[in-house]
Amino acid sequence: MKKPISKHEYQKLVEKKAPGSHVVRNLFAAFFTGGLICTVGQGIMMLVKSFGADKDTVAAVTSITMIFLGAFLTGINVYDEIGKFGGAGASVPITGFSNSIVSPAMEFKKEGYVMGVGAKMFLIAGPVLVYGIFASVVAGIVYFIWKQVM
Amino acid sequence: MAKRLGQQTIVLDKQPIVLAGAAIVGRKEGDGPLAKYFDEVVDDEYAGEKTFEAAESRLMRDAFIKALEKSGKAAKDINVILSGDLLNQCTAASYAFRDSDTPYLGLFGACSTMSESMLIGSILIDSGAADYVACAASSHFCSAERQFRFPLEYGSQRTPTAQWTVTGAGTVILGKDGQGPRITCVTPGKIIDEGIKDANNMGAAMSPAACDTIVQHLQDTGRSVDDYDLILTGDLGSFGSAMLRELTVRNHIDLKSKHNDCGMMIFDLARQGVDCGESGCGCSAAVFSAYILEQFRLGLLKRILFIATGALLSPTRTQQGETIPGIAHAVCVEA
Numbered sequence: 001m002k003k004p005i006s007k008h009e010y011q012k013l014v015e016k017k018a019p020g021s022h023v024v025r026n027l028f029a030a031f032f033t034g035g036l037i038c039t040v041g042q043g044i045m046m047l048v049k050s051f052g053a054d055k056d057t058v059a060a061v062t063s064i065t066m067i068f069l070g071a072f073l074t075g076i077n078v079y080d081e082i083g084k085f086g087g088a089g090a091s092v093p094i095t096g097f098s099n100s101i102v103s104p105a106m107e108f109k110k111e112g113y114v115m116g117v118g119a120k121m122f123l124i125a126g127p128v129l130v131y132g133i134f135a136s137v138v139a140g141i142v143y144f145i146w147k148q149v150m
Numbered sequence: 151m152a153k154r155l156g157q158q159t160i161v162l163d164k165q166p167i168v169l170a171g172a173a174i175v176g177r178k179e180g181d182g183p184l185a186k187y188f189d190e191v192v193d194d195e196y197a198g199e200k201t202f203e204a205a206e207s208r209l210m211r212d213a214f215i216k217a218l219e220k221s222g223k224a225a226k227d228i229n230v231i232l233s234g235d236l237l238n239q240c241t242a243a244s245y246a247f248r249d250s251d252t253p254y255l256g257l258f259g260a261c262s263t264m265s266e267s268m269l270i271g272s273i274l275i276d277s278g279a280a281d282y283v284a285c286a287a288s289s290h291f292c293s294a295e296r297q298f299r300f301p302l303e304y305g306s307q308r309t310p311t312a313q314w315t316v317t318g319a320g321t322v323i324l325g326k327d328g329q330g331p332r333i334t335c336v337t338p339g340k341i342i343d344e345g346i347k348d349a350n351n352m353g354a355a356m357s358p359a360a361c362d363t364i365v366q367h368l369q370d371t372g373r374s375v376d377d378y379d380l381i382l383t384g385d386l387g388s389f390g391s392a393m394l395r396e397l398t399v400r401n402h403i404d405l406k407s408k409h410n411d412c413g414m415m416i417f418d419l420a421r422q423g424v425d426c427g428e429s430g431c432g433c434s435a436a437v438f439s440a441y442i443l444e445q446f447r448l449g450l451l452k453r454i455l456f457i458a459t460g461a462l463l464s465p466t467r468t469q470q471g472e473t474i475p476g477i478a479h480a481v482c483v484e485a
Contacts, residue, residue: 004400010344013396014354018389019310019425026307074303083305090305099305107301110201124304 026087033086037093041066063094070098075106100124152276156370158337158363165332166275168446168483169223169282169323171439172216174209175416176291176317179436182417187440188318189216195292195317203241206290209319209432210235210246214286217321217439221282221328228252228323229280232267234259235288235431236315237297242288252284260460261356261385262339263287264320264435265479268456271324272333272481281326288319289430298349298465311351313387313429316416320435322443331446335371337480339363341462345473352429352461352474353390353413359476360386360459361397367455367480368403375408379451382442384434384458384478385413387427412437412458434458446485453484 005013045062053061073079079099083090090096101121108120122129153161172189180191190212197205210233218225231250234257235242247254259266267285274280292302294315300306324333342362346355360383368374375381386394391411398405412434413427438456445451459478468474 005397007345010358010397011346014346014351014393017392017396018351018354021310074305077303080303080305084307086305087307096305099303103301103303103305106303107296124300 029085030087030089032089033082034089034093037066037090037095040069041093066094067098070095071102074099074102079103097125097128100128152273155335156366158340158366159335159370160273160337161335162272162276162333164276164326165334166272166283166324166326167328167332168330168443169325169328170217170221170330171320171322171443172213172220173318173320173436173440174213174216175319175432175436178291178314178422179316179318179416182422184416184437184441187444188436189213189440202290202292202296203237204245206235206237206242206288206293206317206319207246209290209317210242210286210288210321213288213319213321213439214246214250214284217284217323221323221325223282223323223325225250225252227282228284229282230255230271230274231284231286232257232271233284233286234263234267236260236294242290242293243286246286246288259458259477259479260462261289261429261431261434262458262460262477262479263431264438265384265456265458265481266338268322268324268333268481269336269338269479272336275324275326283324284321285324286319286321287431287435289315289317289432291315291317291430294430298463308425309348309350310425311348311353311387311389313352313385313413313426314417314424315430316385316428316433316436318430318432318436320432320437320439322439331443331483331485333481334484335482337363337367337370339366339457339478339480341475341477343473343475347468347471347473349463349465349468349474351389352463353385353387353426354393355461355463355474356384356459356476356478357386357390357393357397359478360390360394360457361401363457363478363480364398364455365401365403367482375403375405378408378453378455380454381405381409382438382454382456383409383411383413384460385427385429386411386459387413387429388419389426390459415441429461442483446483449485451485453482456481456483
Protein backbone atom coordinates (compact mmCIF):
# COMPACT_ATOMS: atom_id res chain seq x y z
CA MET A 1 0.00 0.00 0.00
CA LYS A 2 1.34 3.45 -0.89
CA LYS A 3 1.74 5.75 2.06
CA PRO A 4 -0.06 9.03 1.43
CA ILE A 5 1.70 10.86 4.25
CA SER A 6 5.29 10.61 5.48
CA LYS A 7 6.29 10.16 9.11
CA HIS A 8 7.64 13.67 9.21
CA GLU A 9 4.50 15.18 7.67
CA TYR A 10 2.35 13.29 10.15
CA GLN A 11 4.32 14.56 13.14
CA LYS A 12 4.04 18.11 11.82
CA LEU A 13 0.32 17.67 11.31
CA VAL A 14 -0.15 16.36 14.87
CA GLU A 15 1.86 19.23 16.26
CA LYS A 16 -0.21 21.74 14.31
CA LYS A 17 -3.60 20.26 15.17
CA ALA A 18 -3.04 19.23 18.79
CA PRO A 19 -5.06 21.37 21.17
CA GLY A 20 -2.77 23.60 23.23
CA SER A 21 -2.93 24.24 26.95
CA HIS A 22 -5.12 27.08 28.17
CA VAL A 23 -2.11 29.29 28.83
CA VAL A 24 -3.88 32.37 30.19
CA ARG A 25 -6.16 30.36 32.45
CA ASN A 26 -3.26 28.22 33.69
CA LEU A 27 -1.05 31.25 34.36
CA PHE A 28 -3.80 32.93 36.32
CA ALA A 29 -4.55 29.75 38.30
CA ALA A 30 -0.87 29.20 39.08
CA PHE A 31 -0.42 32.82 40.14
CA PHE A 32 -3.50 32.69 42.35
CA THR A 33 -2.70 29.28 43.93
CA GLY A 34 1.00 29.98 44.49
CA GLY A 35 0.15 33.42 45.86
CA LEU A 36 -2.45 32.00 48.22
CA ILE A 37 -0.04 29.37 49.58
CA CYS A 38 2.64 32.03 50.12
CA THR A 39 0.14 34.31 51.82
CA VAL A 40 -0.72 31.53 54.25
CA GLY A 41 3.00 31.03 54.85
CA GLN A 42 3.45 34.75 55.42
CA GLY A 43 0.55 34.72 57.90
CA ILE A 44 2.12 31.86 59.86
CA MET A 45 5.45 33.67 59.84
CA MET A 46 3.93 36.86 61.24
CA LEU A 47 2.03 34.90 63.85
CA VAL A 48 5.17 33.10 65.07
CA LYS A 49 7.07 36.41 65.03
CA SER A 50 4.40 38.04 67.20
CA PHE A 51 5.20 35.47 69.89
CA GLY A 52 8.68 36.96 70.03
CA ALA A 53 10.58 34.11 68.34
CA ASP A 54 13.99 34.83 66.84
CA LYS A 55 14.63 34.83 63.05
CA ASP A 56 15.86 31.23 62.79
CA THR A 57 12.97 29.84 64.81
CA VAL A 58 10.44 31.82 62.75
CA ALA A 59 11.86 30.38 59.50
CA ALA A 60 11.97 26.82 60.83
CA VAL A 61 8.49 26.87 62.35
CA THR A 62 7.01 28.38 59.17
CA SER A 63 8.58 25.72 56.89
CA ILE A 64 7.61 22.90 59.20
CA THR A 65 4.01 24.11 59.41
CA MET A 66 3.74 24.48 55.63
CA ILE A 67 5.21 20.99 55.10
CA PHE A 68 2.68 19.63 57.57
CA LEU A 69 -0.18 21.40 55.79
CA GLY A 70 0.95 19.98 52.43
CA ALA A 71 1.16 16.47 53.87
CA PHE A 72 -2.16 16.82 55.68
CA LEU A 73 -4.00 18.06 52.58
CA THR A 74 -2.48 15.19 50.60
CA GLY A 75 -3.62 12.70 53.23
CA ILE A 76 -7.20 13.90 53.10
CA ASN A 77 -7.23 13.73 49.27
CA VAL A 78 -7.36 17.49 48.72
CA TYR A 79 -3.90 18.45 47.45
CA ASP A 80 -4.30 16.62 44.13
CA GLU A 81 -7.31 18.84 43.40
CA ILE A 82 -5.29 21.96 44.30
CA GLY A 83 -2.54 20.71 41.96
CA LYS A 84 -4.99 20.02 39.17
CA PHE A 85 -6.21 23.62 39.41
CA GLY A 86 -3.00 25.46 40.27
CA GLY A 87 -0.34 23.51 38.35
CA ALA A 88 3.13 24.84 39.13
CA GLY A 89 1.56 27.30 41.58
CA ALA A 90 0.83 24.28 43.77
CA SER A 91 3.93 22.20 43.07
CA VAL A 92 6.69 24.81 43.44
CA PRO A 93 6.01 25.95 47.04
CA ILE A 94 7.20 23.71 49.88
CA THR A 95 3.66 22.30 50.28
CA GLY A 96 4.03 20.81 46.77
CA PHE A 97 7.34 19.23 47.76
CA SER A 98 5.57 17.69 50.72
CA ASN A 99 2.79 16.43 48.41
CA SER A 100 5.35 14.85 46.08
CA ILE A 101 6.76 12.76 48.95
CA VAL A 102 3.57 11.90 50.81
CA SER A 103 1.56 10.87 47.72
CA PRO A 104 3.91 8.02 46.64
CA ALA A 105 4.29 6.97 50.28
CA MET A 106 0.50 6.56 50.46
CA GLU A 107 0.21 4.96 47.04
CA PHE A 108 2.90 2.31 47.48
CA LYS A 109 2.11 1.29 51.06
CA LYS A 110 0.40 -1.79 49.58
CA GLU A 111 3.80 -3.08 48.42
CA GLY A 112 5.13 -3.02 51.99
CA TYR A 113 7.20 -0.62 54.08
CA VAL A 114 10.57 -1.48 52.54
CA MET A 115 10.04 -2.05 48.81
CA GLY A 116 6.88 0.05 48.76
CA VAL A 117 6.99 3.13 50.99
CA GLY A 118 10.76 3.11 51.49
CA ALA A 119 11.79 2.56 47.90
CA LYS A 120 9.10 4.62 46.17
CA MET A 121 8.78 7.59 48.55
CA PHE A 122 11.26 9.74 46.61
CA LEU A 123 10.00 8.70 43.19
CA ILE A 124 9.06 12.26 42.30
CA ALA A 125 11.08 14.29 44.82
CA GLY A 126 14.25 12.26 44.21
CA PRO A 127 15.44 14.16 41.13
CA VAL A 128 14.68 17.49 42.86
CA LEU A 129 16.85 16.44 45.82
CA VAL A 130 19.68 15.05 43.68
CA TYR A 131 20.00 18.12 41.50
CA GLY A 132 19.16 20.54 44.32
CA ILE A 133 21.97 19.17 46.47
CA PHE A 134 24.32 19.01 43.48
CA ALA A 135 23.56 22.64 42.60
CA SER A 136 24.19 23.73 46.20
CA VAL A 137 27.58 21.98 46.19
CA VAL A 138 28.52 23.75 42.94
CA ALA A 139 27.34 27.08 44.36
CA GLY A 140 29.39 26.41 47.53
CA ILE A 141 32.58 25.70 45.55
CA VAL A 142 32.08 28.83 43.41
CA TYR A 143 31.51 30.88 46.56
CA PHE A 144 34.61 29.38 48.20
CA ILE A 145 36.83 30.21 45.20
CA TRP A 146 35.31 33.68 44.93
CA LYS A 147 36.19 34.34 48.59
CA GLN A 148 39.79 33.15 48.05
CA VAL A 149 40.29 35.32 44.98
CA MET A 150 38.65 38.49 46.28
CA MET B 151 -12.49 -23.24 7.26
CA ALA B 152 -11.23 -19.71 7.40
CA LYS B 153 -9.92 -18.30 4.11
CA ARG B 154 -7.48 -15.50 3.51
CA LEU B 155 -8.84 -12.65 1.44
CA GLY B 156 -6.39 -10.17 0.00
CA GLN B 157 -3.38 -9.15 2.07
CA GLN B 158 -4.55 -9.39 5.66
CA THR B 159 -8.23 -10.21 5.93
CA ILE B 160 -9.55 -13.60 7.00
CA VAL B 161 -13.07 -14.64 6.02
CA LEU B 162 -14.73 -16.96 8.52
CA ASP B 163 -16.67 -19.79 7.04
CA LYS B 164 -18.63 -20.85 10.13
CA GLN B 165 -19.28 -17.28 11.23
CA PRO B 166 -18.94 -17.62 15.01
CA ILE B 167 -21.78 -16.13 17.03
CA VAL B 168 -21.49 -13.54 19.76
CA LEU B 169 -23.79 -15.26 22.25
CA ALA B 170 -23.69 -12.69 25.01
CA GLY B 171 -21.66 -9.91 26.53
CA ALA B 172 -21.36 -8.29 29.91
CA ALA B 173 -19.66 -5.16 31.18
CA ILE B 174 -18.91 -3.90 34.66
CA VAL B 175 -17.61 -0.36 35.06
CA GLY B 176 -16.52 2.14 37.69
CA ARG B 177 -18.37 5.12 39.10
CA LYS B 178 -17.24 7.73 36.59
CA GLU B 179 -18.22 5.48 33.67
CA GLY B 180 -21.50 4.77 35.45
CA ASP B 181 -22.14 8.50 35.43
CA GLY B 182 -21.63 8.72 31.66
CA PRO B 183 -24.07 8.55 28.74
CA LEU B 184 -23.89 4.74 28.38
CA ALA B 185 -24.60 4.04 32.06
CA LYS B 186 -27.89 2.22 31.51
CA TYR B 187 -26.31 -0.35 29.20
CA PHE B 188 -23.74 -1.65 31.67
CA ASP B 189 -24.54 -4.72 33.73
CA GLU B 190 -23.14 -3.27 36.91
CA VAL B 191 -21.61 -0.04 38.16
CA VAL B 192 -19.16 -0.45 41.03
CA ASP B 193 -18.92 2.69 43.15
CA ASP B 194 -16.00 1.52 45.28
CA GLU B 195 -12.74 1.94 43.39
CA TYR B 196 -11.35 -1.02 45.34
CA ALA B 197 -14.42 -3.14 44.41
CA GLY B 198 -14.24 -4.65 47.89
CA GLU B 199 -10.62 -5.75 47.41
CA LYS B 200 -7.43 -4.54 49.10
CA THR B 201 -5.55 -3.24 46.08
CA PHE B 202 -6.41 -1.64 42.74
CA GLU B 203 -4.85 -4.56 40.87
CA ALA B 204 -7.08 -6.98 42.76
CA ALA B 205 -10.04 -4.70 42.08
CA GLU B 206 -9.37 -4.83 38.34
CA SER B 207 -9.19 -8.64 38.45
CA ARG B 208 -12.44 -8.63 40.37
CA LEU B 209 -14.21 -6.56 37.70
CA MET B 210 -12.90 -8.89 35.03
CA ARG B 211 -13.96 -12.04 36.83
CA ASP B 212 -17.40 -10.67 37.60
CA ALA B 213 -17.91 -9.59 33.98
CA PHE B 214 -16.93 -13.10 32.87
CA ILE B 215 -19.40 -14.73 35.26
CA LYS B 216 -22.14 -12.33 34.19
CA ALA B 217 -21.50 -12.99 30.49
CA LEU B 218 -21.59 -16.74 31.10
CA GLU B 219 -24.91 -16.40 32.88
CA LYS B 220 -26.39 -14.37 30.03
CA SER B 221 -25.15 -16.84 27.41
CA GLY B 222 -26.70 -19.77 29.28
CA LYS B 223 -23.35 -21.57 29.29
CA ALA B 224 -21.37 -22.99 32.18
CA ALA B 225 -17.66 -22.41 32.79
CA LYS B 226 -16.94 -25.99 31.74
CA ASP B 227 -18.45 -25.32 28.28
CA ILE B 228 -15.80 -22.71 27.60
CA ASN B 229 -12.85 -24.24 25.77
CA VAL B 230 -10.54 -21.30 26.20
CA ILE B 231 -10.46 -17.83 27.75
CA LEU B 232 -8.62 -15.19 25.74
CA SER B 233 -7.88 -12.18 27.85
CA GLY B 234 -5.57 -9.30 28.56
CA ASP B 235 -5.17 -5.91 30.20
CA LEU B 236 -2.71 -3.04 30.50
CA LEU B 237 -0.75 -4.06 33.55
CA ASN B 238 2.72 -5.59 33.49
CA GLN B 239 2.57 -9.37 33.04
CA CYS B 240 -1.17 -9.04 32.24
CA THR B 241 -1.68 -9.16 35.99
CA ALA B 242 -5.38 -8.37 36.05
CA ALA B 243 -6.29 -11.12 33.59
CA SER B 244 -4.12 -13.90 34.99
CA TYR B 245 -5.30 -13.29 38.56
CA ALA B 246 -8.90 -12.94 37.43
CA PHE B 247 -8.90 -16.39 35.88
CA ARG B 248 -6.51 -18.33 38.12
CA ASP B 249 -9.41 -20.18 39.73
CA SER B 250 -11.46 -20.55 36.55
CA ASP B 251 -10.34 -24.14 35.86
CA THR B 252 -10.47 -23.30 32.14
CA PRO B 253 -7.67 -23.13 29.57
CA TYR B 254 -6.43 -19.58 29.43
CA LEU B 255 -4.41 -17.64 26.86
CA GLY B 256 -3.12 -14.25 28.01
CA LEU B 257 -2.91 -11.55 25.36
CA PHE B 258 -1.21 -8.20 25.26
CA GLY B 259 -2.38 -5.81 22.61
CA ALA B 260 -2.64 -2.76 24.87
CA CYS B 261 -6.06 -1.22 24.28
CA SER B 262 -6.58 -3.33 21.14
CA THR B 263 -6.95 -6.43 23.32
CA MET B 264 -10.72 -6.74 22.95
CA SER B 265 -10.74 -7.01 19.16
CA GLU B 266 -7.55 -9.10 19.27
CA SER B 267 -9.21 -11.62 21.57
CA MET B 268 -12.37 -11.72 19.44
CA LEU B 269 -10.28 -12.11 16.30
CA ILE B 270 -8.34 -15.07 17.67
CA GLY B 271 -11.40 -16.55 19.37
CA SER B 272 -13.46 -16.50 16.20
CA ILE B 273 -10.67 -18.19 14.22
CA LEU B 274 -10.40 -20.89 16.91
CA ILE B 275 -14.12 -21.58 16.60
CA ASP B 276 -14.04 -21.45 12.83
CA SER B 277 -11.22 -23.98 12.73
CA GLY B 278 -13.09 -26.33 15.02
CA ALA B 279 -10.45 -26.01 17.73
CA ALA B 280 -13.02 -24.60 20.15
CA ASP B 281 -16.80 -24.63 20.47
CA TYR B 282 -17.16 -21.78 22.95
CA VAL B 283 -14.65 -19.08 23.77
CA ALA B 284 -14.64 -16.20 26.26
CA CYS B 285 -12.97 -12.95 25.18
CA ALA B 286 -12.26 -10.43 27.90
CA ALA B 287 -10.34 -7.23 28.56
CA SER B 288 -10.12 -4.79 31.44
CA SER B 289 -8.49 -1.63 32.68
CA HIS B 290 -8.63 0.34 35.91
CA PHE B 291 -7.91 4.04 36.24
CA CYS B 292 -6.04 3.67 39.54
CA SER B 293 -3.91 0.65 38.63
CA ALA B 294 -3.00 2.26 35.29
CA GLU B 295 -2.14 5.60 36.90
CA ARG B 296 0.28 4.04 39.36
CA GLN B 297 1.99 2.02 36.63
CA PHE B 298 2.12 4.63 33.90
CA ARG B 299 1.83 8.05 35.55
CA PHE B 300 1.91 9.45 39.05
CA PRO B 301 0.51 8.44 42.44
CA LEU B 302 -3.19 9.27 42.67
CA GLU B 303 -2.78 11.98 45.32
CA TYR B 304 0.02 13.78 43.49
CA GLY B 305 -1.17 17.19 42.37
CA SER B 306 -0.48 17.55 38.66
CA GLN B 307 -2.15 18.85 35.54
CA ARG B 308 -2.98 16.78 32.48
CA THR B 309 -2.11 18.02 29.03
CA PRO B 310 -5.11 18.68 26.78
CA THR B 311 -4.48 15.60 24.62
CA ALA B 312 -4.22 13.22 27.61
CA GLN B 313 -6.89 10.56 27.84
CA TRP B 314 -8.51 9.15 30.92
CA THR B 315 -8.14 5.42 31.62
CA VAL B 316 -11.49 3.70 31.94
CA THR B 317 -12.27 1.58 34.97
CA GLY B 318 -14.14 -1.33 33.52
CA ALA B 319 -14.15 -4.83 32.16
CA GLY B 320 -16.02 -6.43 29.31
CA THR B 321 -16.45 -10.04 28.29
CA VAL B 322 -18.13 -11.62 25.29
CA ILE B 323 -18.87 -15.30 24.82
CA LEU B 324 -18.40 -16.57 21.27
CA GLY B 325 -19.91 -19.84 20.17
CA LYS B 326 -20.25 -22.12 17.15
CA ASP B 327 -24.05 -22.07 17.44
CA GLY B 328 -26.78 -20.06 19.13
CA GLN B 329 -28.46 -16.69 18.76
CA GLY B 330 -26.72 -13.39 18.22
CA PRO B 331 -24.69 -11.32 15.79
CA ARG B 332 -22.04 -13.17 13.78
CA ILE B 333 -18.37 -12.47 13.21
CA THR B 334 -17.94 -12.76 9.47
CA CYS B 335 -14.40 -11.59 8.82
CA VAL B 336 -11.43 -10.22 10.68
CA THR B 337 -8.39 -8.15 9.76
CA PRO B 338 -5.37 -8.36 12.05
CA GLY B 339 -3.42 -5.11 11.96
CA LYS B 340 0.24 -4.29 11.49
CA ILE B 341 2.32 -2.37 13.99
CA ILE B 342 2.47 1.19 12.72
CA ASP B 343 4.79 3.76 14.26
CA GLU B 344 4.60 7.26 12.86
CA GLY B 345 7.07 8.69 15.33
CA ILE B 346 4.83 10.07 18.07
CA LYS B 347 6.80 10.36 21.32
CA ASP B 348 4.28 12.03 23.60
CA ALA B 349 2.80 9.46 26.00
CA ASN B 350 0.10 12.04 26.69
CA ASN B 351 -1.05 11.93 23.11
CA MET B 352 -1.82 8.28 22.50
CA GLY B 353 -4.70 9.08 20.16
CA ALA B 354 -2.19 10.47 17.67
CA ALA B 355 0.05 7.42 18.14
CA MET B 356 -2.81 5.01 17.42
CA SER B 357 -4.73 6.70 14.60
CA PRO B 358 -2.22 5.78 11.83
CA ALA B 359 -2.64 2.11 12.82
CA ALA B 360 -6.43 2.45 12.81
CA CYS B 361 -6.29 4.08 9.40
CA ASP B 362 -3.99 1.37 8.03
CA THR B 363 -6.26 -1.43 9.21
CA ILE B 364 -9.42 0.26 7.90
CA VAL B 365 -7.87 0.93 4.49
CA GLN B 366 -6.52 -2.62 4.29
CA HIS B 367 -9.83 -4.14 5.34
CA LEU B 368 -11.81 -2.20 2.75
CA GLN B 369 -9.24 -2.98 0.06
CA ASP B 370 -9.18 -6.71 0.90
CA THR B 371 -12.95 -7.07 1.01
CA GLY B 372 -13.71 -4.69 -1.85
CA ARG B 373 -16.20 -2.92 0.38
CA SER B 374 -16.71 0.77 1.01
CA VAL B 375 -17.62 2.76 4.11
CA ASP B 376 -21.25 2.67 2.94
CA ASP B 377 -21.35 -1.09 3.47
CA TYR B 378 -21.16 -0.49 7.23
CA ASP B 379 -23.61 1.01 9.67
CA LEU B 380 -20.81 1.90 12.02
CA ILE B 381 -17.03 1.98 11.97
CA LEU B 382 -16.19 1.86 15.63
CA THR B 383 -12.65 2.56 16.78
CA GLY B 384 -11.50 1.67 20.27
CA ASP B 385 -10.09 4.60 22.13
CA LEU B 386 -8.66 7.23 19.83
CA GLY B 387 -10.42 9.97 21.77
CA SER B 388 -11.48 13.23 20.13
CA PHE B 389 -8.03 14.26 18.94
CA GLY B 390 -7.09 10.79 17.68
CA SER B 391 -10.42 10.60 15.85
CA ALA B 392 -9.75 13.95 14.18
CA MET B 393 -6.34 12.64 13.09
CA LEU B 394 -7.96 9.44 11.78
CA ARG B 395 -10.20 11.55 9.55
CA GLU B 396 -7.20 13.50 8.29
CA LEU B 397 -5.46 10.24 7.43
CA THR B 398 -8.41 8.45 5.85
CA VAL B 399 -9.17 11.46 3.65
CA ARG B 400 -5.60 11.28 2.37
CA ASN B 401 -6.35 7.65 1.47
CA HIS B 402 -9.45 8.79 -0.45
CA ILE B 403 -11.80 7.31 2.11
CA ASP B 404 -14.57 9.42 3.56
CA LEU B 405 -15.76 8.04 6.90
CA LYS B 406 -18.80 10.36 6.69
CA SER B 407 -20.97 10.03 9.75
CA LYS B 408 -20.20 6.33 10.02
CA HIS B 409 -17.29 6.66 12.41
CA ASN B 410 -17.54 6.73 16.16
CA ASP B 411 -15.06 6.07 18.92
CA CYS B 412 -15.69 4.16 22.15
CA GLY B 413 -13.39 6.63 23.91
CA MET B 414 -15.75 9.50 23.13
CA MET B 415 -18.95 7.57 23.79
CA ILE B 416 -18.38 6.38 27.33
CA PHE B 417 -17.96 9.84 28.90
CA ASP B 418 -19.67 13.16 28.42
CA LEU B 419 -16.38 14.87 27.56
CA ALA B 420 -17.25 18.41 28.58
CA ARG B 421 -19.32 17.64 31.68
CA GLN B 422 -17.05 14.94 33.08
CA GLY B 423 -13.85 16.95 32.65
CA VAL B 424 -12.00 14.62 30.28
CA ASP B 425 -10.61 16.80 27.52
CA CYS B 426 -9.88 14.23 24.88
CA GLY B 427 -11.94 11.21 25.88
CA GLU B 428 -10.69 8.09 27.42
CA SER B 429 -8.56 5.02 26.81
CA GLY B 430 -7.79 1.63 28.30
CA CYS B 431 -8.61 -1.96 27.27
CA GLY B 432 -11.76 -1.77 29.37
CA CYS B 433 -13.17 1.03 27.23
CA SER B 434 -13.78 -0.75 23.94
CA ALA B 435 -14.44 -3.99 25.85
CA ALA B 436 -17.23 -2.44 27.92
CA VAL B 437 -18.75 -0.39 25.09
CA PHE B 438 -18.85 -3.37 22.74
CA SER B 439 -20.02 -5.93 25.31
CA ALA B 440 -22.82 -3.74 26.59
CA TYR B 441 -23.92 -0.95 24.27
CA ILE B 442 -23.08 -2.37 20.84
CA LEU B 443 -24.53 -5.82 21.50
CA GLU B 444 -27.72 -4.17 22.74
CA GLN B 445 -27.94 -2.14 19.51
CA PHE B 446 -27.67 -5.39 17.56
CA ARG B 447 -30.35 -6.97 19.72
CA LEU B 448 -32.67 -4.05 19.02
CA GLY B 449 -31.98 -4.39 15.31
CA LEU B 450 -30.46 -0.91 15.07
CA LEU B 451 -27.19 -2.19 13.69
CA LYS B 452 -26.76 -4.64 10.82
CA ARG B 453 -23.06 -4.60 10.10
CA ILE B 454 -20.23 -2.90 11.93
CA LEU B 455 -16.46 -2.85 11.80
CA PHE B 456 -15.09 -2.92 15.33
CA ILE B 457 -11.47 -1.78 15.49
CA ALA B 458 -9.98 -1.66 18.96
CA THR B 459 -6.81 0.42 18.86
CA GLY B 460 -3.75 0.03 21.04
CA ALA B 461 -0.72 2.17 21.82
CA LEU B 462 2.03 -0.35 22.48
CA LEU B 463 3.60 2.04 24.93
CA SER B 464 6.47 1.03 27.16
CA PRO B 465 7.34 3.60 29.84
CA THR B 466 10.93 2.30 29.76
CA ARG B 467 11.33 2.72 26.01
CA THR B 468 9.62 6.12 26.07
CA GLN B 469 12.10 7.30 28.71
CA GLN B 470 14.88 6.00 26.48
CA GLY B 471 13.63 8.38 23.80
CA GLU B 472 11.76 5.86 21.68
CA THR B 473 8.54 6.51 19.81
CA ILE B 474 5.17 4.83 20.48
CA PRO B 475 4.06 2.03 18.13
CA GLY B 476 0.35 1.67 17.47
CA ILE B 477 -1.80 -1.28 16.47
CA ALA B 478 -5.42 -1.88 15.48
CA HIS B 479 -7.31 -5.08 14.74
CA ALA B 480 -10.63 -5.13 12.92
CA VAL B 481 -13.54 -7.48 13.50
CA CYS B 482 -16.59 -7.36 11.25
CA VAL B 483 -19.79 -8.14 13.14
CA GLU B 484 -23.09 -8.67 11.32
CA ALA B 485 -26.63 -9.22 12.50
